[in-house]
Amino acid sequence: MQQRTPIEEQIDLPFVESLRISFQSLKIRFGRSIITTAGITLGIAFLVSVWTNNEIGLALQESGRQSTINTFEETTEKGISTKDIWLIVMSLIVCVVGIANSMLMAVTERFREIGTMKCLGALDGFVVRLFLLESGFQGFSGALIGALIGTLGAVLLGLKDYGLDLFFYFPLFPVQPEDGTMRLGVIVVILLGCVLGMILAVIGSAFPAWRAAKLPPAEAMRTEV
Amino acid sequence: MADIVVKTEDVVKEYRMGSNILRALDGINIEIERGEYISLMGPSGSGKSTLFNMIGALDRPTEGQVYIDGQNMSQLSQRQIAAFRCHRVGYIFQSYNLLHVRSAHGNVTLPMIFAGIPDRQRNEKAEQLLDLVGLGDRMYHLPDELSGGQRQRVAIARALANDPSIILADEPTANLDTITGREIIDLIKRLNTDQGVTVISATHDLKMLDVSDRIVDIRDGLVERIRNRDEIDIEVGEVGSEGH
Numbered sequence: 001m002q003q004r005t006p007i008e009e010q011i012d013l014p015f016v017e018s019l020r021i022s023f024q025s026l027k028i029r030f031g032r033s034i035i036t037t038a039g040i041t042l043g044i045a046f047l048v049s050v051w052t053n054n055e056i057g058l059a060l061q062e063s064g065r066q067s068t069i070n071t072f073e074e075t076t077e078k079g080i081s082t083k084d085i086w087l088i089v090m091s092l093i094v095c096v097v098g099i100a101n102s103m104l105m106a107v108t109e110r111f112r113e114i115g116t117m118k119c120l121g122a123l124d125g126f127v128v129r130l131f132l133l134e135s136g137f138q139g140f141s142g143a144l145i146g147a148l149i150g151t152l153g154a155v156l157l158g159l160k161d162y163g164l165d166l167f168f169y170f171p172l173f174p175v176q177p178e179d180g181t182m183r184l185g186v187i188v189v190i191l192l193g194c195v196l197g198m199i200l201a202v203i204g205s206a207f208p209a210w211r212a213a214k215l216p217p218a219e220a221m222r223t224e225v
Numbered sequence: 226m227a228d229i230v231v232k233t234e235d236v237v238k239e240y241r242m243g244s245n246i247l248r249a250l251d252g253i254n255i256e257i258e259r260g261e262y263i264s265l266m267g268p269s270g271s272g273k274s275t276l277f278n279m280i281g282a283l284d285r286p287t288e289g290q291v292y293i294d295g296q297n298m299s300q301l302s303q304r305q306i307a308a309f310r311c312h313r314v315g316y317i318f319q320s321y322n323l324l325h326v327r328s329a330h331g332n333v334t335l336p337m338i339f340a341g342i343p344d345r346q347r348n349e350k351a352e353q354l355l356d357l358v359g360l361g362d363r364m365y366h367l368p369d370e371l372s373g374g375q376r377q378r379v380a381i382a383r384a385l386a387n388d389p390s391i392i393l394a395d396e397p398t399a400n401l402d403t404i405t406g407r408e409i410i411d412l413i414k415r416l417n418t419d420q421g422v423t424v425i426s427a428t429h430d431l432k433m434l435d436v437s438d439r440i441v442d443i444r445d446g447l448v449e450r451i452r453n454r455d456e457i458d459i460e461v462g463e464v465g466s467e468g469h
Binding site: 024029118 | 284
C-alpha cells in the first residue's frame, strides 16, 4: 500500500473565532439561553437577597435602631444569628444545585452537536472553550440580573421593617466594626454573587462539555437525551 | 498496482451492554481503491454503521487496524485525527446532523473555519458549493426551514467544504422519499465521477446498487460477500423489472 502525504496536525483557532461562534449560538438559541440564564438568575437572586437582608439587618442593629415591626429576639442579638447562617447556607446550596442543573441540561442536550463539530474537525479543546465562553457569559449576565433583583428584594423588605431609616444606615460598602467581625456591604455581596454565578455556570457546563468532547464522535452523536 | 485508499485488517468492535458484550464487527478485512463508489449493505444491526464509524475515525476499533492513505489510524495523535476528519473525509449522515443554530451557509463554512481558511475565501467557497447542490437561493435559511432533501444537500455541500478525498455516507437516503433519495444518490454519484472522490456508503437502499462499483455485503459483523459492478448490473435489471 503506497504511502500518501502524511496527515498534518490540526491547527488551533483564534480566540475571536470561538467568541464569534459562541455568541452566534447564544443569539440563535435565545429562548433556550434565557431559560438557562433564568435558572442562574433565580439562584443568585435568592442568595443575594438573603445575604443583603442580613447585611441590612446587622447594619441597622449596630446603628442602634430597632425594627419598627416587633420581630423576634434575634434582632437584639449582636452578629449573625444561627438562623441567618442557616438561611445563607441553604440559599447557597439551592443556588449551586439550580445552576449546575441548568448547565448540565443545556450541555447534555447538545451532545449531538458536539459530536458533529468533532466530525468536522474541531479539537476537543475548542469544543470545551466554546462552552466555557457561552456559559461564562450566561453565568455573568444571569448572576448580575439576579444580584440586582435580590438586592431590590432585600431593600423592599428592609423598607418594610425599618422604614426610611434604612437609607441612612444602608450598608453599601464594607466596614469593619470594633468587635472584629467583617461586614461585606451590599456592593461586595453583589460582586460575590456575580462571580459565584459565573464560576458555577462555567463549572456546571465545563464538566459535561469536557466529557462529551472526549467521547469519540460516533458515541457522542448516539447519545440520546 | 491498485491505489488503495482504505484498508481494514481484522477489525473487531465490541460494545459492552451491562454484563453482555455485543460483537458488532467480528474481523473485517476490506480494501477500497481510490475513486471507487462502494456500498456497504446489510440489514439493520449487521454492523455496517459500525464499520462506517471505524473507517471515518469516528470510533476506535476494539481490535485490528484501519489504514487510510497508508496511515495506521490508531497511531495518529488527537490533533492528527481532528485534521484527518477536517481535511480528508466528508461525512454525510442519515439524520443530516446539521447544526440547527447555523444557517445552510454557516454549516458549510464551519469545517473551513476549523481548517483556518480566511473569512472571504470560505464565504465564496460555501456559496459555490451551495450552488453546486442546487441551494443557491436558500443559502441563509436555517436547517429547520429546509425540507429533508434540502438539508441533505446542505450536508453534502458541507462534506465537500475542504475538498476531501473520501466521502462517507451513512444511510444518506433513509429519511427521504424515493424521488428525493434518487436525486441525492445522483448528486453523490456525480461527485464521484466528476471529482474522483472515493465514496463509501452504508445503505440498504437498493437504488444505491446501480451506481456502486462494488457492494460489500455485511452480515453479523462479517463480510458476507463482495460483488462487482458486472454482477450488480444483472441484479439491478431484475430489481428494475420487478418494479415495473
